[in-house]
Structure formats: structure tokens, C-alpha cells
Amino acid sequence: MPIAQAIDDLTTLLGERVSLSKPDLEAHGASESYFPNTPPQAVTYPRTSEEVRRIVEICARESVPVIGWGAGTSLEGHGQALQGGVSVDFRLMNKVLEIRPADMDVTVQPGVTREALNEELRATGLFFPVDPGANASLGGMTMTRASGTTTVRYGSMRDNVLGMEVVLADGRMIRTGTRARKSAAGYDLTALMVGSEGTLGLATELTLRLHGVPEAISAGICAFPDMGAATACVMETIQMGIPMARIEFACGQTARAFNAYAGTDMAEAPHLMVEFHGSPESTAQDAERFAEIVADHGGSAFRWSGREEERRALWSMRHNGYYAILASRPGARGVVTDICVPISRLAEAVEATQADIATSGIPGPILGHVGDGNFHAILLVDPDQPAEQQTAKDLAARMAKRALQLGGTCTGEHGVGYGKLPFMAAEHGQGWQVMGAIKRALDPQNIMNPGKLVPGN
Amino acid sequence: MPIAQAIDDLTTLLGERVSLSKPDLEAHGASESYFPNTPPQAVTYPRTSEEVRRIVEICARESVPVIGWGAGTSLEGHGQALQGGVSVDFRLMNKVLEIRPADMDVTVQPGVTREALNEELRATGLFFPVDPGANASLGGMTMTRASGTTTVRYGSMRDNVLGMEVVLADGRMIRTGTRARKSAAGYDLTALMVGSEGTLGLATELTLRLHGVPEAISAGICAFPDMGAATACVMETIQMGIPMARIEFACGQTARAFNAYAGTDMAEAPHLMVEFHGSPESTAQDAERFAEIVADHGGSAFRWSGREEERRALWSMRHNGYYAILASRPGARGVVTDICVPISRLAEAVEATQADIATSGIPGPILGHVGDGNFHAILLVDPDQPAEQQTAKDLAARMAKRALQLGGTCTGEHGVGYGKLPFMAAEHGQGWQVMGAIKRALDPQNIMNPGKLVPGN
Ligand SMILES: Cc1cc2nc3c(=O)[nH]c(=O)nc-3n(C[C@H](O)[C@H](O)[C@H](O)COP(=O)(O)OP(=O)(O)OC[C@H]3O[C@@H](n4cnc5c(N)ncnc54)[C@H](O)[C@@H]3O)c2cc1C
Ligand SMILES: Cc1cc2nc3c(=O)[nH]c(=O)nc-3n(C[C@H](O)[C@H](O)[C@H](O)COP(=O)(O)OP(=O)(O)OC[C@H]3O[C@@H](n4cnc5c(N)ncnc54)[C@H](O)[C@@H]3O)c2cc1C
Numbered sequence: 001m002p003i004a005q006a007i008d009d010l011t012t013l014l015g016e017r018v019s020l021s022k023p024d025l026e027a028h029g030a031s032e033s034y035f036p037n038t039p040p041q042a043v044t045y046p047r048t049s050e051e052v053r054r055i056v057e058i059c060a061r062e063s064v065p066v067i068g069w070g071a072g073t074s075l076e077g078h079g080q081a082l083q084g085g086v087s088v089d090f091r092l093m094n095k096v097l098e099i100r101p102a103d104m105d106v107t108v109q110p111g112v113t114r115e116a117l118n119e120e121l122r123a124t125g126l127f128f129p130v131d132p133g134a135n136a137s138l139g140g141m142t143m144t145r146a147s148g149t150t151t152v153r154y155g156s157m158r159d160n161v162l163g164m165e166v167v168l169a170d171g172r173m174i175r176t177g178t179r180a181r182k183s184a185a186g187y188d189l190t191a192l193m194v195g196s197e198g199t200l201g202l203a204t205e206l207t208l209r210l211h212g213v214p215e216a217i218s219a220g221i222c223a224f225p226d227m228g229a230a231t232a233c234v235m236e237t238i239q240m241g242i243p244m245a246r247i248e249f250a251c252g253q254t255a256r257a258f259n260a261y262a263g264t265d266m267a268e269a270p271h272l273m274v275e276f277h278g279s280p281e282s283t284a285q286d287a288e289r290f291a292e293i294v295a296d297h298g299g300s301a302f303r304w305s306g307r308e309e310e311r312r313a314l315w316s317m318r319h320n321g322y323y324a325i326l327a328s329r330p331g332a333r334g335v336v337t338d339i340c341v342p343i344s345r346l347a348e349a350v351e352a353t354q355a356d357i358a359t360s361g362i363p364g365p366i367l368g369h370v371g372d373g374n375f376h377a378i379l380l381v382d383p384d385q386p387a388e389q390q391t392a393k394d395l396a397a398r399m400a401k402r403a404l405q406l407g408g409t410c411t412g413e414h415g416v417g418y419g420k421l422p423f424m425a426a427e428h429g430q431g432w433q434v435m436g437a438i439k440r441a442l443d444p445q446n447i448m449n450p451g452k453l454v455p456g457n
Numbered sequence: 458m459p460i461a462q463a464i465d466d467l468t469t470l471l472g473e474r475v476s477l478s479k480p481d482l483e484a485h486g487a488s489e490s491y492f493p494n495t496p497p498q499a500v501t502y503p504r505t506s507e508e509v510r511r512i513v514e515i516c517a518r519e520s521v522p523v524i525g526w527g528a529g530t531s532l533e534g535h536g537q538a539l540q541g542g543v544s545v546d547f548r549l550m551n552k553v554l555e556i557r558p559a560d561m562d563v564t565v566q567p568g569v570t571r572e573a574l575n576e577e578l579r580a581t582g583l584f585f586p587v588d589p590g591a592n593a594s595l596g597g598m599t600m601t602r603a604s605g606t607t608t609v610r611y612g613s614m615r616d617n618v619l620g621m622e623v624v625l626a627d628g629r630m631i632r633t634g635t636r637a638r639k640s641a642a643g644y645d646l647t648a649l650m651v652g653s654e655g656t657l658g659l660a661t662e663l664t665l666r667l668h669g670v671p672e673a674i675s676a677g678i679c680a681f682p683d684m685g686a687a688t689a690c691v692m693e694t695i696q697m698g699i700p701m702a703r704i705e706f707a708c709g710q711t712a713r714a715f716n717a718y719a720g721t722d723m724a725e726a727p728h729l730m731v732e733f734h735g736s737p738e739s740t741a742q743d744a745e746r747f748a749e750i751v752a753d754h755g756g757s758a759f760r761w762s763g764r765e766e767e768r769r770a771l772w773s774m775r776h777n778g779y780y781a782i783l784a785s786r787p788g789a790r791g792v793v794t795d796i797c798v799p800i801s802r803l804a805e806a807v808e809a810t811q812a813d814i815a816t817s818g819i820p821g822p823i824l825g826h827v828g829d830g831n832f833h834a835i836l837l838v839d840p841d842q843p844a845e846q847q848t849a850k851d852l853a854a855r856m857a858k859r860a861l862q863l864g865g866t867c868t869g870e871h872g873v874g875y876g877k878l879p880f881m882a883a884e885h886g887q888g889w890q891v892m893g894a895i896k897r898a899l900d901p902q903n904i905m906n907p908g909k910l911v912p913g914n
């Protein structure tokens with residue numbers, strides 16, 4: 001059996017850092033979402049780029065699937081071993097290799113989490129902005145093209161990965177990008193790898209862009225009479241060019257879930273949570289202009305959190321939104337939607353979604369990074385009721401279709417995995433086949449995370 | 458002959474919009490740089506995406522090369538018909554198709570120039586920032602991943618192309634990207650196409666990001682005792698986080714060339730030209746902080762151009778830098794280098810380059826977008842003296858090698874064409890072969906701009 005031979009060779013290479021234990025296999029077949037557990041046949045824990053290269057070489061020789069594993073927080077079954085094979089868990093590759101304050105960049109191993117990186121950066125006055133809520137690994141974030149609460153200001157992983165070291169499907173190792181801020185030297189392999197979900201290679205090193213910690217930060221929250229008022233406020237704030245660092249939406253049901261989960265006392269109404277970065281003067285001015293727009297749309301007084309602990313409480317509440325919502329229906333699993341539309345269509349998209357959910361009979365709180373036109377409905381389904389799951393899936397499919405009609409995308413930030421495969425043809429047309437052709441060119445044996453992202457595998 | 462058959466069919470399709478006239482062919486075999494004229498066998502002037510599709514279909518059937526042509530301002534022989542074939546000139550596809558102020562984006566045909574676009578945007582309060590000096594076409598800028606004076610603040614074409622319509626080598630038409638501000642839906646085909654130099658397909662439509670015209674703009678210029686002082690000033694300004702919209706360097710020889718070409722009276726010393734965008738208060742504050750840094754490095758008083766005409770004069774001088782330098786040695790042609798390094802290595806890179814040029818005996822004024830770590834030496838060679846050309850090429854090769862040693866790239870913005878092919882292996886290692894594999898997957902007949910960018914064609 002090829003897999004038996006591969007495991008033998010991997011054990012020679014890694015010793016105890018190859019695991020065949022059932023709990024370990026199942027932990028690497030699980031997802032934070034509604035997908036069934038699909039474990040790999042072995043889990044490996046490399047420490048170096050060279051070990052990763054050897055792992056891939058062994059698997060390539062035996063035609064065994066290789067699936068990268070960061071923090072396992074992705075939501076579309078990205079890391080699941082649909083065809084068995086070897087999971088490559090990057091948790092031991094968790095070193096910050098070099099911080100270069102003068103160039104405002106850093107090189108890390110892919111297993112470093114975003115929180116760990118920011119902890120290490122504390123003394124430098126710099127930070128890494130991309131913030132998907134979950135304490136994901138930077139490798140996983142790169143591979144899903146993650147974004148989050150601060151993307152409206154600082155961009156997504158697309159904008160913040162300068163270069164990578166990647167092991168390709170045949171065991172070759174390449175470096176993409178340089179440490180220069182820009183380059184016109186050929187195809188943008190860095191951008192091709194960002195968001196490729198481990199289907200083209202494994203990232204073994206990342207060079208990331210850092211940003212200066214702003215002199216002043218202020219954050220706040222306000223409630224609105226209805227969803228339309230809140231989204232209109234977002235659209236106007238953006239169109240006025242007020243430079244938000246964060247602008248997050250939570251619907252009334254989400255507010256109720258927060259109250260129950262975090263012991264807060266928010267009105268059970270739509271809310272916006274915002275943050276401004278800059279100088280004391282500029283943030284004060286931004287906040288003032290924002291408060292005027294809020295008032296124009298019948299929003300409540302804008303509650304400020306100038307102090308750091310208050311701000312932390314606010315964002316930790318937001319970051320626990322998914323878990324708060326899950327807890328609001330005990331035993332439920334979440335079908336997480338993730339559409340993103342042009343800002344001018346945001347109100348329309350949110351309202352149509354809410355109406356659709358209301359008639360479905362399934363709870364589906366809405367929250368999201370509305371400054372980017374990106375929001376999620378978390379459809380809460382009883383895993384024992386297949387009919388509910390079907391209703392949720394139909395709903396999610398209608399949302400995706402609506403996003404495309406409005407000029408948007410079926411996934412703003414979570415990625416494709418295998419959960420979003422059904423929408424790829426509609427979103428990309430022949431472009432999806434082009435993705436398939438690229439995949440075949442770089443991984444003709446289809447061993448890198450098979451069953452994900454591209455057509456027909 | 459395949460080409461004869463192709464020309465017949467193209468003529469049936471386009472009538473008089475197929476040209477075989479010698480001047481027309483030569484105009485499409487020329488370059489702004491030192492490369493010999495290499496004309497195509499026919500020039501076509503399509504009006505619609507569908508016509509472009511049919512052109513490619515005909516050429517694919519006959520295995521005839523297809524070379525896109527925008528404004529022909531690229532500097533590495535990008536558009537030259539090294540293997541003959543059909544040039545597709547986009548000048549008639551020059552319509553701004555839709556401006557969407559609420560979403561701050563625009564859809565254009567690729568033949569629209571950046572100046573024409575900004576003219577059309579005038580009334581909207583929005584502008585398109587990428588500014589390579591030359592009045593290039595947006596299609597050409599996309600395909601070379603152009604950047605320019607404002608990239609330090611607004612990014613390059615990589616950051617400002619949201620999506621494209623592309624005709625592939627087999628005549629299929631795809632749309633990449635969406636109008637949403639972000640997406641995680643699979644491989645980033647937009648980023649793959651940006652900078653691909655027409656080797657993967659022809660762009661027939663572009664959706665671009667727009668930015669708000671700042672409330673206040675101020676620009677200025679100052680001189681430095683030496684190059685080291687000027688580059689140190691740039692590095693410090695960036696590290697202090699002063700948000701420049703532009704920061705350009707010109708060496709003493711360049712200043713002399715400006716004086717002769719534009720009738721100015723600059724000191725024949727290294728200069729920085731800067732611009733700040735923001736509110737009246739913020740630009741004043743930025744300028745003040747910048748002036749302090751300039752003074753610390755022994756720079757001259759900072760000469761302001763608050764008024765629009767003065768600013769225009771300043772930047773038009775900068776934009777004519779290449780021609781001013783060419784004029785400083787009558788009859789000379791320019792070998793244009795284009796390295797880009799991490800900011801922390803900028804001083805080192807500029808000084809080593811200057812010393813190297815000084816010993817070569819060839820005039821080589823330096824100027825560039827130093828805020829990105831990107832600068833050019835324009836090596837002025839007598840086209841009738843092969844020895845000089847060789848000296849210049851050797852110099853350029855040493856510059857490229859030095860850039861790589863410092864963690865940078867051999868081309869910050871001009872691209873590869875065929876002039877930069879000799880450095881691709883050193884810059885990318887096996888990554889260059891990966892580019893070749895992608896090329897073969899999407900263009901197995903190698904008809905799209907053959908001889909450029911990828912290995913062995
Ligand atoms: C509560 C919650 C909130 C979330 N909020 C957001 C959000 O706001 N924005 C957002 O973008 N996402 C969000 N997500 C989704 C998730 O956090 C992101 O997708 C994240 O980027 C995944 O990182 P990870 O380290 O967990 O990757 P994993 O789930 O471990 O892996 C993700 C994919 O990358 C591959 N992979 C991992 N490491 C490597 C590597 N080194 N080389 C090659 N391939 C690799 C895997 O094979 C898999 O395909 C959220 C998830 C949860 C549970
Ligand atoms: C004085 C001067 C200053 C310059 N300064 C800068 C600068 O600051 N920054 C910078 O980045 N560049 C600069 N350049 C280089 C040049 O302006 C850029 O490379 C520009 O982007 C080229 O655009 P173009 O329309 O002239 O393209 P062209 O030269 O016509 O074509 C460039 C490439 O794109 C392909 N192409 C063109 N249109 C299409 C299409 N629709 N579909 C597919 N392929 C297509 C061509 O085949 C060719 O490979 C400068 C050049 C000059 C002469």
C-alpha cells in the first residue's frame with residue numbers, strides 16, 4: 001500500500017512526530033463548521049522547511065494526498081482529508097524568524113498565530129493588522145486569503161503577504177516575491193499562492209508587511225432603529241471618505257446572542273461597532289463626523305471606548321460572535337455564509353437576505369465586516385434534522401446567487417474548501433477551468449489537498 | 458502560409474482595420490528603449506471585445522503570434538514582435554464604460570489612457586492614482602504591473618485593478634475578479650493577469666479602483682549636499698510614518714538635465730520632490746515634520762508649491778525626466794535600469810550604483826520613486842558604439858545582481874519584456890520554471906507575445 005510505505009518513510013524521517021493515534025487523526029478531520037469528520041491516515045509535525053520538503057517528496061513518490069493544517073479554524077472543510085492521506089500540522093513551525101523594523105516587515109514560520117505574532121511585536125511599535133477573529137495561524141490565513149475587522153483600512157492577506165517559501169507538489173522549493181515593496185518581475189506567484197488553500201503547495205515561510213501602531217485609537221458602538229438605517233450609515237460613511245479602521249455590523253438577534261453569551265446589555269437592535277486610528281485630533285474629528293451620520297440615520301448616541309480595556313472587551317465580544325450565535329441554539333451547528341457585494345448594493349443584499357431567512361424558519365443572525373461589503377448569516381441547524389440542513393443549504397445557495405447578481409462574490413474571506421465548490425462555476429465561468437488548468441500544471445498527480453477549490457477533483 | 462491565411466481572415470473580420478503598411482508595422486516594432494525594431498506582420502485595430510476574441514481565435518487556428526499594443530511606452534521591448542505575427546493595437550477601444558461613484562470604481566476599455574481617464578473623472582471628485590509618467594494605456598499599465606510617483610501612497614496596478622475581461626490563447630473569454638472589494642473565491646486570476654505582459658491573454662475590459670481627490674494637496678522640492686543625505690532623509694521620513702503621496706529622487710546630473718530641458722534653475726545637487734494629500738491642517742503638519750527631517754540632513758529650505766500650476770510644473774518636469782536625460786547626450790539611447798530594494802538598503806544601493814557608474818565612463822543620471830525603494834539609472838549609450846552598449850549592459854547586470862543581494866528585485870515597475878530575461882533565473886530560481894509551467898498550461902502553442910517573460914521561448 002502506498003500509504004503504508006509513505007508512513008514508514010515519514011516515521012524514519014520524523015520519528016515520534018508522525019502520529020497515527022485515533023484522536024489525533026480525528027482532530028485533523030474535524031471542522032468548525034457542519035462538515036462530517038474526514039480524518040487523514042497520518043498526521044505529521046515537521047519542525048523545518050526541509051522536513052516539509054521531504055514529507056511532500058515522500059508523498060509525491062507514493063501519490064498520497066498531502067493536506068496542510070494550521071489552526072483548523074477554517075469554515076468550508078478546507079483542511080479535511082477527503083481522500084485520506086497525510087496531514088501536515090504546522091504547530092511546531094511557530095517561530096518568528098526575523099523582525100525588520102526599518103523595513104516594517106517580518107519573516108515567520110507558518111505556524112505562528114496572529115496573536116502570537118502581535119505579542120512578539122509589542123515592543124517594536126508595529127503590528128500585523130489582519131484579524132479574522134479566530135486565533136488562526138498565519139499560514140492558514142495566507143492560504144485562505146483571510147481578512148477581517150481591519151481590512152477596510154489595512155487590507156487582507158492579499159495586501160499583506162510580501163513573499164513566501166513554498167514546497168511544490170513535486171518537492172521543489174521556491175521563494176516567491178522579494179522584500180522590496182513592489183516588483184514587476186513576472187507572474188505574481190505570491191498572489192497566486194495566497195488563497196490557494198494548500199492546493200498548489202505548502203507554505204513553509206512567510207514575509208509579511210507590518211504597520212505602525214497608531215498614536216491614538218478610539219472605538220465605539222451605536223444602535224439603529226432598523227437594518228436599513230445601519231447599512232445606509234455604513235455606505236454614507238464610506239462615501240464621505242471617513243477613514244475607519246474597523247466598521248462591523250451586528251443584527252438584533254446577534255445583539256441578543258452577545259447579551260446571553262457575554263453578559264452585556266445591548267439593545268436588541270442592529271448595531272455598528274467602529275474604530276478610528278490616527279492622531280488624537282484626527283480620531284476625534286473622524287468620530288465627530290461619524291456621529292453626525294449616525295444621528296442622521298436615527299442611530300442612538302455613540303458610546304465611546306477610549307480606554308484600552310473597554311476596547312478590548314468590545315472586540316473580544318465581536319470576535320466571539322460566532323460562538324455566541326452557536327450558543328443561542330444549543331446543540332446547533334452553523335452553516336456560515338460569507339457573501340461580499342459592492343458597497344452600493346449592501347443595503348439591498350442585507351435586506352433581501354434577512355427577508356429570505358425570516359421566511360425559512362431557521363434562525364440566522366447576521367453580522368459582518370460591512371465596510372468591505374462583506375457579511376455572514378450564521379444559519380443554525382439541528383445536525384439531526386436533515387430537512388433543516390437542506391433548508392439552510394438552499395438558503396445559502398440563494399444568498400450566493402444573489403451576491404453574484406449584485407456584482408459580488410460567494411465568499412468574501414472564508415474561501416472555497418469544498419463547501420463553496422457548488423458556486424464556483426457560476427462565479428467564474430470558464431475562469432474556474434483556468435484554475436483547474438493551473439492546478440494540473442503544478443500538481444499533475446493531484447496530491448495537494450485534493451477535492452478542494454478546483455473543478456472535478 | 459499560416460500568416461497569409463490569418464491576414465485574409467482578419468481582413469474579412471476587420472476590413473480596413475487591418476494594416477500591412479510599412480510605417481504602421483515599424484511603429485509596432487519600435488520601442489522607447491534601445492532595442493532594434495522588430496515589426497509584426499500585420500497590425501489590427503479592434504473596436505470590441507468580441508472582435509479581439511475573433512482575432513485571437515483566427516491566430517490560434519493558424520498558430521500565429523498575437524501581441525497586444527497599448528501606447529507602446531514600455532521599456533523592455535515588451536510589445537515587439539520577436540517572432541512576427543499580429544499586433545493588436547487597442548487605441549480604438551478607448552471608452553470609459555461605466556463610472557460608479559458610490560462604489561469608487563470604473564470599468565474601461567484597455568485603450569483608455571490614464572490622462573484621458575482622469576479627464577473623464579474630473580467632475581466626480583474621484584481620480585485614478587497610478588502614474589507612470591508616460592501617458593500609457595490602462596491595458597498596458599495593467600499588463601506591466603505599472604506603478605509610479607503615487608504608489609508609495611495609493612499602490613500599483615496590483616492594488617488598483619479589481620477585475621478584468623480577458624481573451625485567452627484559445628479564444629475563450631473569461632472575467633476575473635468581481636466588483637466586491639475582496640474575495641476568497643479561488644486562485645487570484647486578476648493578480649495573475651496583472652503583470653503578465655500579454656503572455657497569457659489579452660485584456661479587453663478593466664475594472665479599476667478609484668480614490669477621492671484629496672481636499673488639500675501641497676508639493677515641494679529641496680536640495681541636499683549629497684546623495685547619502687537625501688536617501689537618509691527618505692528612509693527617516695518613511696520610518697516616522699509621515700504619509701507622503703509622492704517622494705521622488707533626482708540626482709545632481711538629473712537636475713542639470715532638467716535645467717537644460719525645462720529652463721529651470723535647480724541647484725546641480727541631489728533633490729527630493731514630495732507631495733502630501735489630506736486636509737489643509739494635516740498637509741501643513743506633514744510638511745512641517747518633513748521640513749525638520751530635511752533640515753536635520755543638511756537639506757536646503759523646502760520650496761513650496763501650494764498653487765496648482767506650480768505643482769503641475771513640478772510634476773511635468775519630473776515626468777519628462779527620461780526625455781530630459783536623453784536630451785543631455787544628443788543622439789544617445791537609454792538603457793534604463795529599474796531596481797527596487799527594501800527601504801533599509803536604499804542608501805547602500807544608490808551609493809554603490811553611483812560609484813559603479815562613475816568608474817564606467819558612461820553618463821548615468823539617477824532618478825526614481827525612492828519612497829518605494831525603486832530607482833532608475835538611465836545609462837546613455839551611443840547606438841553606434843557597441844563597446845559602450847556592452848559596458849552599459851554589464852553595468853545594468855551588476856545593478857540587478859546587487860538589488861537581488863539586497864533582498865530586492867531586478868525590476869520594480871517596468872517589467873521583464875525580453876530585456877530583463879537574463880535576470881529572471883537569478884531572481885526567481887525554480888519559480889521562473891513555475892511561471893513557464895503556467896504559461897504552457899494556458900498557452901500551449903505559445904502564441905501570446907512569444908519570447909517574453911517566461912523561460913525558453
Ligand atoms: C469564530 C471564527 C471566526 C472567523 N472569522 C473570520 C474572519 O473574520 N475572516 C476570515 O477570513 N476568516 C474567519 N474565520 C475562518 C478562519 O479563521 C480563517 O479561514 C483562517 O484564515 C484559517 O486559518 P487556520 O490557521 O485555522 O487554517 P486551517 O483551517 O488550518 O487551514 C486552512 C487552509 O489552509 C491550508 N493550510 C494551512 N496551513 C498551510 C500551510 N502552511 N501551507 C499550505 N496550506 C496550508 C489548509 O490545508 C486549509 O486548506 C473564522 C473562523 C472562526 C471559527
Ligand atoms: C518617459 C517614460 C517614463 C516611464 N515611467 C514609468 C514609471 O514611472 N512607472 C512604470 O511603471 N513605467 C514607466 N514607464 C514604462 C511604461 O510607461 C509602462 O510600462 C506602461 O505601463 C506601458 O503602458 P503602454 O500602454 O505604453 O503599454 P505597451 O508598451 O503598449 O505594452 C506593454 C505590454 O503590455 C502588453 N499589452 C498592452 N495592452 C494589452 C492588453 N490590452 N492586453 C494584453 N496585453 C497588453 C503589450 O503586449 C506589452 O507586452 C515609463 C516609460 C517612459 C517612456
